[in-house]
Amino acid sequence: MKVLVIGGGGREHALAWKLAGSPRVQRVYVAPGNGGTARNGDLQNLPITDPAALADFAEHEKVGLTVVGPEAPLAAGVVDVFRARKLRIFGPTKAAAQLESSKAFAKDFMQRHGIPTALYATFHEPAAAHAHVDKVGAPVVIKADGLAAGKGVVVAMSLVEAHEAIDFMLVDNTLGVQHNLGGARVVIEEFMPGEEASFIVVSDGRQVVALATSQDHKRIGEGDVGPNTGGMGAYSPAPVVTPNVHAKVMQDIVMPTIVGMSADGAPFTGFLYAGLMIDGAGNPRVVEFNARLGDPEAQVLLMRLKSDLVDLLMHATDGTLDQVELQWDRRVALGVVMAAAGYPAAPRKGDVITGLPADTDEAVVFHAGTALLDGKLQVTGGRVLCVTALGDSVKLAQQHALQALSGIHFDGAQYRRDIGHRAIKR
Numbered sequence: 001m002k003v004l005v006i007g008g009g010g011r012e013h014a015l016a017w018k019l020a021g022s023p024r025v026q027r028v029y030v031a032p033g034n035g036g037t038a039r040n041g042d043l044q045n046l047p048i049t050d051p052a053a054l055a056d057f058a059e060h061e062k063v064g065l066t067v068v069g070p071e072a073p074l075a076a077g078v079v080d081v082f083r084a085r086k087l088r089i090f091g092p093t094k095a096a097a098q099l100e101s102s103k104a105f106a107k108d109f110m111q112r113h114g115i116p117t118a119l120y121a122t123f124h125e126p127a128a129a130h131a132h133v134d135k136v137g138a139p140v141v142i143k144a145d146g147l148a149a150g151k152g153v154v155v156a157m158s159l160v161e162a163h164e165a166i167d168f169m170l171v172d173n174t175l176g177v178q179h180n181l182g183g184a185r186v187v188i189e190e191f192m193p194g195e196e197a198s199f200i201v202v203s204d205g206r207q208v209v210a211l212a213t214s215q216d217h218k219r220i221g222e223g224d225v226g227p228n229t230g231g232m233g234a235y236s237p238a239p240v241v242t243p244n245v246h247a248k249v250m251q252d253i254v255m256p257t258i259v260g261m262s263a264d265g266a267p268f269t270g271f272l273y274a275g276l277m278i279d280g281a282g283n284p285r286v287v288e289f290n291a292r293l294g295d296p297e298a299q300v301l302l303m304r305l306k307s308d309l310v311d312l313l314m315h316a317t318d319g320t321l322d323q324v325e326l327q328w329d330r331r332v333a334l335g336v337v338m339a340a341a342g343y344p345a346a347p348r349k350g351d352v353i354t355g356l357p358a359d360t361d362e363a364v365v366f367h368a369g370t371a372l373l374d375g376k377l378q379v380t381g382g383r384v385l386c387v388t389a390l391g392d393s394v395k396l397a398q399q400h401a402l403q404a405l406s407g408i409h410f411d412g413a414q415y416r417r418d419i420g421h422r423a424i425k426r
Contacts, residue, residue: 003310004029004046004058006078007069008037010337010368010386011295015067015309016043017364018302022310029063035353035377036367036385051078058087065090065313068270074291075101079270090313092291095266099257100291103145103187110286113260115253117286118189118277126170129186133162136190143288144169145185153228153288155191192277192285195422197238198297199249199274199284202312203258205267207321209312210250212304212328213241214297215422220344222418229344230383233419234296235334235394236304239426240278249276249284257289269316273297299366299388300333334397335388336405336419340369340379341412347382348412355407363389363404379410394420 001024005016013036020028020042030037031054033045048054051073058066066082068074068091077094091097098105110117118141123129133140133156142165144152152169156162170184197215201208215238220226241249253274261268273290293301302309306327315324340347347369356365356377366388369381387405391397398420405415 001025001064001310002027002029002061004031004054004063004066005069006031006054006066006073008032008034009070009295009381010366010383011293011298012069013037013366013368014299014302015069015293016040017366018305018309019067022308024308024310029057029061031057034367034380035370035372036365038372039377049073051076051081054078055081055085055087058082059085064088065310065317067091067313069292071097071100071290071292074270088317090270090317092268092270093266096261096268096270097291098266099261099268099272099289103143103288104185106289107187109260109264113256115256115260115286116284118192120187120189122185122187123170124185126166129166129170129188130163132188133159133166136188138162139191141189141191142166142169143187143189145187155228192279192287194277194279195240196287197241197276197278198234198294199241199254199276200293200297200301201254201272202316202321203268203270203272204316204319204321205262205269206258206319208254208258208272209321209324209326210246210254211301211326212236213238213246214294214300215240216294216297217416217419220339220414222416223421227344229339231294231296231337232339232416233334233336233386234294234300235332235397235420235423236297236300237332239423242282245278245282245284248282249274253284253286295368296335296337296386296388299335299386303333303335303364303388303390304329304331329390331390331392332394332397332420333388333390334394334401334420335366335386336398336401336415336417337383338385338387338405338408338410339383339414340381340410341414343382343414347379349378349380351379351410351412353377353379353384353408353410355409357404357407363387363400365404365408384410384413394423398424
């Protein structure tokens with residue numbers, strides 16, 4: 001079988017790497033791919049991003065399965081284009097992907113279907129948003145209503161930060177948010193105390209299979225300080241998701257979402273990611289939905305997945321997920337992101353990357369913002385690499401990842417040495 005992975009980040013490198021390991025797969029194409037997928041002999045980069053052109057390629061090459069990695073092609077309706085041509089593709093339609101592409105849609109959906117989340121209000125006008133923040137006080141969460149590559153959220157601990165965030169999103173748009181129809185909007189939410197976790201399931205529109213639990217670290221600095229990023233590292237499993245919490249998430253969040261989307265006329269097929277906040281009593285609430293695998297959660301989850309990913313996704317696209325039971329490596333997987341100088345505000349591009357270790361069964365370097373240019377591997381984006389390793393404990397997995405990372409060099413590299421610290425302290 002030929003498989004096509006759409007996207008060019010770390011999540012797509014991990015998906016392509018895992019799919020290439022299936023005995024059912026003859027060739028994996030990655031469109032457009034990155035420097036890491038270019039260096040892997042089992043993968044072939046494809047310089048195409050247009051949905052119709054990708055469908056043409058899949059048709060011409062008789063691609064048996066297409067997997068969509070990032071949010072932008074989903075929001076643009078690539079799944080609808082493929083399905084209209086009877087091509088097998090795994091991912092949500094444009095209508096279902098609104099769970100991620102519009103924060104306002106997601107909040108209204110959750111309110112309508114009784115799914116636990118933070119109290120919120122939505123604003124177009126800066127003056128009304130500023131007045132609301134003055135009324136509710138800080139801490140408060142300000143979210144841009146549109147795709148922002150994981151950076152359109154500000155957890156404002158002071159009123160000054162909250163007012164700045166509103167101006168960033170509604171007035172200046174310095175975050176580069178892709179606004180939805182109707183122009184710029186912000187969703188202002190109550191601050192939810194607790195511990196975050198990532199809960200990801202595979203859905204065929206009616207049934208779901210839960211993936212292993214994971215937790216990522218959003219802040220740029222050690223100790224979880226500094227601005228939010230797309231994610232500086234992750235680990236799996238996440239001890240905060242106890243069996244009791246897991247049952248609550250499935251019963252109160254995941255299944256009502258799948259049933260609700262179907263009832264609303266937009267059945268959800270694909271990876272559904274619920275970003276959770278779990279309070280001290282073990283009650284989960286939804287921070288946000290994503291319509292895809294998380295990044296860097298994908299890297300740690302796919303390192304631990306022992307089952308054949310192709311089998312899983314074929315069942316998901318056939319509507320037969322009830323026949324699937326996944327097998328996981330009992331060890332912990334932990335990934336440390338190496339980011340570019342200046343990230344997240346102004347990542348520097350063009351720095352040359354050296355010292356990459358060879359991949360092993362225990363440690364793999366997944367590429368995100370890299371490209372092979374004139375035979376040299378160069379930085380092309382904010383998050384550059386995710387060095388991912390397995391270990392018998394969180395501490396050992398962390399040590400293995402840092403050891404694998406120790407020889408890698410590019411000027412201005414930023415990374416955290418404390419990924420997984422919450423689990424280590426337990």
